[in-house]
Amino acid sequence: MRSRILHLASLLGMVLTLLPGCGDERSTASRGTLGVSLLTLENPFFKIIGDHLAEEARARGFDVIIVSADKDVAKQSNQVKDFLIRKVDAIVLSPCDPKSIVPVIQEANRAGIPVFTVDIPCPDPAAKVVTQIATDNYGGGQEAARAMIEALGPAGGKVAILHLKQAQSCILRVKGFREVIEAHRAAGGSPIELVMELDGGGARDIGYRAAEDALQAHPDLRGIFAINDPSALGARAALEKANKQEQVKIIGFDGMKEGKQAIKEGKIYADPIQFPDRMGIEIVHAFEDWSKGRGIAPEILIPTRLYRQADGLADSSLD
């Protein structure tokens, strides 16, 4: 009997020491609490959104709870339900699945808690979202296409796309990319041919395999457009293995640190870069505007900027 109590005590002790900053009372100075559930914190992009959101919110006197949904929509909906129990003042989401998250957003709507989305919008009209902050992915895709045209020069050539069809943002990127390339061809520009569209999984390993397959199918491939940096870097590894890094130019997307580094080293030709830091900050401002009763746009698009090797060489944040 005594040993059981001892075990119990040690177990609880263990839990206690691992709970930093527990206790839930809002400090009197707090102007409110933001509950944030991001798609994943493994991807540095969302980490930057989270970090800047937290920094800006704390600077303005808000409390922040940031959790990672680990791309699991069931987990995310549980997190939102827990936010509602805790009576947060706003919920910020980058939905794991814009369709499956709708019922949970409706639950927040019924509880009168404003919902904001960041990076991944929830377009369903049944879910009331105060404002959706995202990169202008369509415009970014167009920018990527212009970079591809520039990279391939007058010779043109075959181009493969490493897609991630589950993500609405990537569908927009590829749409913008295709439109500009096709318009370029129709206008009698350099002969660029979009030969294949493969699933790059948005990840290094899958991007690597997809690029290998693309090279098998089209040994004379000239360009790869990857919808994010990890799959672009995976493709680069495949090119190096096949010794075709000079022949094939890569355009990535995102402009995370490792992507920028690769651009600086000439491994990726260019990236339309996103500004996750600005997204995080804008969310806090959007919440404050809403709560103060000021008008607010239903969608805030943050434009991308093309980042080439010259930008990388001038970038002091890189090694």
Add this chain to the structure above:
Amino acid sequence: MRAPLQRFFSAYGMIGVLLALCVFFSTVTYTKQAASGLEAAEEIASRIPKGASVTLIGSDTAEDQGFTDLLIQALARRGMSQVKIVLGEPQDARRALAELAKSPEIHAVVRTEKASRWLVFEDVATEFPSLSDVPWIQPRSYFFPNFLKADNLLNIANQIAVIAIVAIGMTMVIIAGGIDLSVGSLIALSAVGIAVGLRDYGGGTAASSTAMVACGIAAVAVCGLAGAFSGFMVTRFAIPPFIVTLGMMLVSSGLAYTLAEGQSISAMPDSFTWLGRGTGFLGLPIAVLLMFALYVAAHLVMSQMRFGRYLYAVGGNVEAAALSGVPVKRVIALTYVISGLLAGLGGVLFASQLKSGSPTYGTMYELYVIAAAVVGGTSLSGGKGRMFGTLIGAFTIAVIQNGMNLTNVESYTQKVVLGLVILGAVLMDKTRQN
């Protein structure tokens, strides 16, 4: 008196841990709550100066609407019937304040708890100086643990329902000496299956209830077939269950992705959410009632029926069981069928809760389900385990996850804590038995 109690605790040792966790999380989530209901409305009405013109500002939620009605009645009993009601968003509150600032009468502004947290009131002193002397009245607050709120307790039960239901089948598989890694993928397959079925054959958002039942049964049956196939491979070819169900996990996950084309499918009628989000008897969610009913049934099967005794016999010693005439292969194969069927049911529940089917559902669930069984005292070497033990195990996991979400523990730390608690629970169980 002592003996049965002791027996109960040694049978369900984890219940002590579960209770301790509940006490712990109740203590650390002790939080300020706003008073509500009739008493709060009366109390607020008593604080309003006589003859003041009252404006009430609140959000457009059912909660605030209900409170508004109570307050109007309370004020009417005091002879005040002139109440201006503004229920909406902060924007509406701002407009109301601008309106109030124009008229010089004596006001009293009542804010619901929700509205009192809007930042629009921060600017009153600077933007509407004429209102700075107005009494601002809002519900008094009291302290109560967030964890113990009825909403949250239901929340926990609802969150764990799928895992707990699937864990019934897993407990049977493990007691018979096997393991089933395919349940997570089968959940996804079933959720996608019912979603695709409703979209393509049931009429999408206009599907009839017959179509919903038919698609649900079909989805569950497909998972039962997958389980039967695993069971067949395990018993007929003596392939280790770990390998067979690992293969089945990949197969069913791949099928789910193919069937759904990598997308989530949400063409379902609103009434489909009845199963996952509806409430029934005593206001308990249907999913939770279903979970308890299944546990009672499973407990009866395990303790009263021949099949249950066979399971323990097979898991304890296969050869002895075979020699004493237990149809070993049939019993083992049946556990996989049951596990598959329950995973299928879990998938249907999931699809109903989230009103969509996606191949990403159920990722890692096999591990949570196994953890629930093991934390609940089921021995991975077979032959030992109890149904209600598994239920307690599932609740332990749910309470830890929910508690940590309520207390602001970072997701990474949550994983560490959960892992340690599972290890600790099993360790405690081991030492207690020796």
